[in-house]
Amino acid sequence: MAQVKTVVRRLKTPEHYHFTRTLRTLLVVSHDPCGELADGEFRLSARTPQGPGTLHLSRAGAELTATTHGPGADWLAEHADAIAGLRDDLGDFPGLAAAHPLIARLARTFSGLRFPATFQVFPRLIRAVLEQKVTGIEAHRAYRAMVKHFGEPAPGPGGLLLPPDPEAVAATAYWVFHPFGVEQRRTQALLRCAAEAARLERCTDSAEATRRLVAIPGIGPWTAAETVRTAYGDADAVSVGDFHIPNTVAWALAGEARGTDARMLELLEPFAGHRGRVCELLAAGGxxxxxxGPRMPIRSFARF
Known part of the structure; x- marks a missing residue:
């Protein structure tokens, strides 16, 4: 059996860095076939430009050890600090946050929260498309079923699966996705994204990726923001069109129980450059x- 390539890199963390809160956004809750997070240990599989690989981050005090495996080991080692959120620069955010008492308090409480950047568009785009207009439970169930269907073992220990290969997804008939609980509208959006995946992965920044994403039928501002916030660590990406976030922002920043997208963007404007960070802090603070009114019902499209 051929030996799996392994690379090790040591990383220093900033003061108060929060390992779990920073990295859990990269995984689907409860169980993600492509990653795991527990007790200061994090694993993530990826299809890198150099081939498949697995990243393992372990924390000991103020240091992270990044161990990477597989043909993509060098690429993952090079980007390990970004994936861990260590390239996230708060910049002028502390000064902006100080102008609002609630945001100032949340910024202090969650000062160790950072935005990861995976530089992997399609894996996060899969999740974002599956999360369109359904509950999280439905979306995550569909995601796990899809990953297992297209599953290929990731290099190294841990038993992870690689994210679906976009070429394999693009070549799959739409009806194959029905048993996963995904109706034709979201499936067609997924297939279009898979066909454009190579171009999307070549985007140099969040702005370019957003332009290309919203040009794909079935992909709007919400899906694009959910994707680039993780793929590029874009702390300004706001999920316009979300069911809850406009209300949360309006309530937190203006004491208004309900808000529109326009009102949300108006209230977030003083935090330009960090609007997504403000939304993330509100979520972290509960x-x-x-x-x-009633909650959105949980449905099973696989039974329709």
Whole structure:
């Protein structure tokens, strides 16, 4: 059996760095076939430009050890600090946050929260498309089923699966996705994204990726923002069109129980450059607008 390539890199973390809060955004909750996070240990599989690989981050005090495996080991080692959120620069955010008492408090409480940047567009785009207009439970169930269907073992220990190969996804008939709980509209968006995946992965920054994403039928501002926030660590990406976030922002920043996308963007404007960071801090602090009416029902498209 051929030996799997392994690379090790040591990384220093900033003061108060929060390992779990920073990295858990990269995984689907409960169980992600492509990664795991527990007790100061994080693993993530990836299809890098150099081939498949697995990243293992372990924390000991103020240091992270990044161990990478597979043909993509060098690429993952080079980008390990970005994936861990260590390239996230708060810049002028502390000064902007100080102007609002709630945001100032959240910024102090969650000062160790950083934005990871994976430089991998398609894996996060899969999740974002599956999360369109359905509950998280439905979306995550569909994601796990899809990964297992296209599953290929990731290099190294851990038993992870690689994210679906976009070429394999693009070549799959739409009806194959139905048992995963994904209706034709989202499936067609996925297939279009898979066909454009190579071009998307060549985008140099968040702005270029967003332009290319929203040009794909079935991909709007919400899906693009959810994708680039993780792929590029874009702390300004706001999920316009979200069911909850406009209300949360309106309640937190203006005491208004309900808000529109326009009102949300108006209230976030003083935090330009860090608007997504503000939304993330509100979520981390458990800030929510008052709830009225029934919850969105959980459905099973696979039974339709």
């Amino acid at each position: 800030i929510m607008a008052p709830k009225f």
